[in-house]
Amino acid sequence: MIHASTTAITRPRSLDEALAALEKSPGAVLLAGGTDLMVAWNAGERHLPERVVDLWSVPELATIGVAGDALHVGALATHSRIVGSPEVRAHAPALAEASRTVGAAQIQNRGTIGGNIANASPAGDTLPVLLAMDATIVVASRARGERPVPADAFWTAYRRTALAPEELIVRVEIARDRPQVLFRKVGTRRAQAIAKVSMALSLRRSAGGAVEDARIAWGSVAPTPVRARRAEDALRGKPLDAASIGAACAALPQDISPIDDIRSTREYRLHVAMAILRRALSGWVG
Ligand SMILES: Cc1cc2nc3c(=O)[nH]c(=O)nc-3n(C[C@H](O)[C@H](O)[C@H](O)COP(=O)(O)OP(=O)(O)OC[C@H]3O[C@@H](n4cnc5c(N)ncnc54)[C@H](O)[C@@H]3O)c2cc1C
Structure with missing residues (x-):
């Protein structure tokens, strides 16, 4: 459990509020589904942070849809929603297949693609698919706005990513004309x-x-x-x-x-x- 006495938790209701919270506390820990974080906290593998920004109620991060020639999958899209999404199944079926192999139903109902990406485990199931699809990971900060990062450049070292402390992942974009994976x-x-x-x-x-x-x-x-x-x-x-x-x-x-x-x-x-x-x-x- 997160102990409120040691950890300040912010619960933004919009992307703008989330970016503002991060700007105020760069390096605050972002919480999405918590399926990686809660395990690490409970096992004592990670210290409870001073500040947590809980993204779960940010609607802009949860959308899945087609925009122009790309499929957009919001960072907060859970593996269950990815598996069930007609858009993902039509344009990136291998992503749905990878999400279907993440844990069991409980984990798929909470775990998100943004968490899978930012957790940066070499064993993260969606990551090779995003590389093979030449996906773009769109990150954002309040000061600089959106920044597209090619999947090829996102994971920089063991458990390290190209994310800056004041940035969060907004969505993944996958071109619709890619060969299937x-x-x-x-x-x-x-x-x-x-x-x-x-x-x-x-x-x-x-x-x-x-x-x-x-x-x-x-x-x-x-x-x-x-x-x-x-x-x-x-x-x-x-x-x-x-x-x-x-x-x-x-x-x-x-x-x-x-x-x-x-x-x-x-x-x-x-x-x-x-x-x-x-x-x-x-x-x-x-
Ligand atoms: C029992 C069990 C089985 C599992 N099985 C698998 C498996 O088979 N395959 C697999 O790949 N994973 C597996 N996982 C790991 C986990 O479920 C996935 O990595 C999941 O996608 C994490 O998403 P989350 O939303 O729960 O992340 P969280 O735990 O909320 O966050 C994980 C990390 O991502 C960061 N983060 C979250 N959202 C954002 C964002 N929008 N922008 C920037 N940073 C962000 C957090 O700060 C944290 O560092 C398993 C976990 C458990 C507990």
Whole structure:
């Protein structure tokens, strides 16, 4: 529980109020669904902060919709709402798929995409999907207004992000003309498991079948979610065949740096990553 005697909690009712609260107390802890924060506070992994800005009642952050040529998903959209959203299912089905694998129903009803992004765990399920979709994470502060940050530039180091202390995440934007993304998550169980390895893959191919563009993003195999740029390069400009798939899989170990931890070993993660990449690319041939 948050103890009011030690923590001052502000509950803004609009985005403007939330930005004003952050401007007044830069670095205040933003609370969305609390499914990461409450666990960390209760377990003593994080100290109770002096100031909390509770975003739960900020309606502007909760919207999901299409604006022009992009899908907009508000930072406060819960995983349940993402799974149930016709707009997300139409324009970014892999995002709905990733949200569907986050915890169980209780967690999906409270946990938000903004929390998943800002928590910056390399195992966060939506993060590789956002990388593969070339999503833009729109952040804002009262002084500077909105600032678009490409997903590629958002996670800067282990549990670090490009967010400034007076900024919050407003929404995620995903272009509607992106190629679709394949999402794979390997955990201890099929449900309610944190990823040992996850992958999001998108390919754009020419009429002749050559790979024009490839984005292969990974979770749980490096300090941040990462793109496998050498593996992508091994595919780009090539027909998708045994030779290019073999080259991409051979390049993959240079792109990722899995570790041994409580969930898995480096060796297992490398093996599984290569296997799911090979299987996904082989399924694409034809
Ligand atoms: C039992 C359990 C199972 C879980 N399973 C999974 C899983 O399978 N996959 C997975 O990816 N995650 C999992 N999680 C983690 C968690 O549920 C998700 O990361 C969730 O999306 C976090 O969202 P939240 O709104 O609860 O974040 P919060 O706990 O409210 O916040 C998390 C972090 O994000 C920051 N933050 C929140 N909103 C914003 C914003 N708009 N702008 C800037 N910063 C912000 C907070 O300050 C905090 O640092 C699990 C958690 C639990 C307890």
